Amino acid sequence: MNDRLARVALMRLAEPDDAVMGGLVASCGTESAVAQIRAGRLDPRFVRWFADTCGQGTRGVRGDEEPTERLGRLLASWSARLEGTDPGRDLAEGARIGARLIIPGDPEWPTQLDDLGGVRPRALWLWGEANLRLSCLRSVAVVGSRAATPYGAHVAAEFGAGLGGRGYGVVSGGAYGIDGAAHRGALAGGASTVAVLACGVDVSYPSAHHDLFAAVREQGLLVSECPMGVRPTRPRFLVRNRLIAALSRGTVVVEAAVRSGAVNTAGHAVALNRHLAAVPGPVTSDTSAGCHRLIRQGAATCVTTPEEMIELVGTIGDDLAPEARGPVLPRDVLAPETRRVLEAVPARTGAGPATIAVEAGVDLETVLSCLGGLAAAGYVERVRRGWRLRPGGP
CATH class of the missing domain: 1.10.10.10 (Winged helix-like DNA-binding domain superfamily/Winged helix DNA-binding domain)
Structure with missing residues (x-):
């Protein structure tokens, strides 16, 4: 089994943010990791490293669980999933619908994903006409509430169109509300847009966005670190947020409640040293409370136009936003x-x-x-x- 096939297999064995699997791959490589899981025995050096790293004070989901017990339980889970894994079939299914797999080192792989360290994707499925690396060289993530207000949807569409019209790709999550409005704005402006999904690229979720995803494939890309056919779960939405933040130069939160997936994405952006901005809304709106909190805490810069966002993420001195002025009497x-x-x-x-x-x-x-x-x-x-x-x- 070569590296590419091994990565396809590992996508089935562990969740994308499984740091233990990431440590195993970093320790011995993808092919050896699959071979060890198939044999049911892990490299003793990795076992010792895990015990030292995840030992004292860091237990598993069971409070009294020792590190070696936790590792044994993970190995059993990986082994059980390996039984039904067929990497060749996954690649054939991707080719059948026109999707492609990229792995680290490929020309299309965005190197900024390396900033994710141990939770960097092992591979990515892409479906669409655009080039992922080129689409993300100059890009902004536009995120926000699924239950968007008309104000929020309007602002997100304006940001999508405004950023796209100035040569910036738009990255978002393909969800209802702000995500969908941002994608549609970028498409209307003739720009490339990237939808990072919490399911396989062959799964239309939400189903009402089937036509939107078809348009995104024509002009941009659907991206996922989930295998073909995988359905979304609540944890996978939070996990994919780190990709949205990592792929782009900066993230702008258009509307978000205090507890929301968009605020989670904002946290990833800060952790990755990416620019973070937020759009203010009515002080009486719960869907803007998260934006106001980010601004008040100094975590996010207040922006009100695409030009201000470009000034934040663009080239110093070359991408200055025009100063807002009142009418000349x-x-x-x-x-x-x-x-x-x-x-x-x-x-x-x-x-x-x-x-x-x-x-x-x-x-x-x-x-x-x-x-x-x-x-x-x-x-x-x-x-x-x-x-x-x-x-x-x-």
């Missing part, structure tokens, strides 16, 4: 002295030039000069008792 372009004279002119009753001069703090000659220009521009008008602001003026 006609009186904003007036000279300082002219503005002072205009501010001194009453709105209703008229005032003479001398009175205006005292109020404005300028000399009479300046007032007379400014009043002529202001009258010509429609700001003021002459009345019986002097000068006043012109009703309906600029």
Whole structure:
């Protein structure tokens, strides 16, 4: 069994975030790991390492379980799964639907996944036309609540389209709510989008996103570290969040409750030293409470536009977002002295030039000069008792 087939087998044997399996692979390689599991005996050096690393103070799910007992239980579980594993069949099934498998060292493998260390994926299934490594070189993860509000869905779609229109790939989880809106926004903008799934790439979950996933395959990629046919479970959604954070340069949380999968993704982004941002929402909205908490704690930068997110993850000095400015009013372009004279002119009753001069703090000659220009521009008008602001003026 070669390395590729061994990795396909290991995808069936252990959950993607199984750090013990990761340690075994790092210790002896994929092919030897499968051979040891088949033989039912692990390398004594690995057993000693596990006992030393996971020993004192770190027990298994059973409180009184010794490290060697825990390892024996894991080995029994792996061995039981190995009985029904057929890597060749998995590869054939992937080829049948048009999916492909990539492993570390392949040209399409994103090297930023190495930041995950012992829980780096052993392999990834891809289904779609885009190149994963190229799609993620300049990318942003857009995540948030499944129960998105109309506000959140609108903002997520705007971010997806805005990021895509500026050459950034959009990474998300393919779920209802914010994820789906972000993918659709990117697709509408003609950009590549990557959906990281908590199930096999051949499983449409949620089923209502069948057409969305078909569109993603045409313009981007479906990605999973789960084998073909595997259904999603609650833990797998949390496990896949580390991939969403690792694949992208930064993560923006559009809407999230205090306890949510999006906040979990944010935690992975911080742990991986990726940029983290959050979009503020109404202070009365529970679906934005997680965003506000991230901002308040200083974990996330407050962003309100795709341009601000690009400034955060982009090249220093080259990707600056434009400063938000209020509307320019006609009186904003007036000279300082002219503005002072205009501010001194009453709105209703008229005032003479001398009175205006005292109020404005300028000399009479300046007032007379400014009043002529202001009258010509429609700001003021002459009345019986002097000068006043012109009703309906600029």
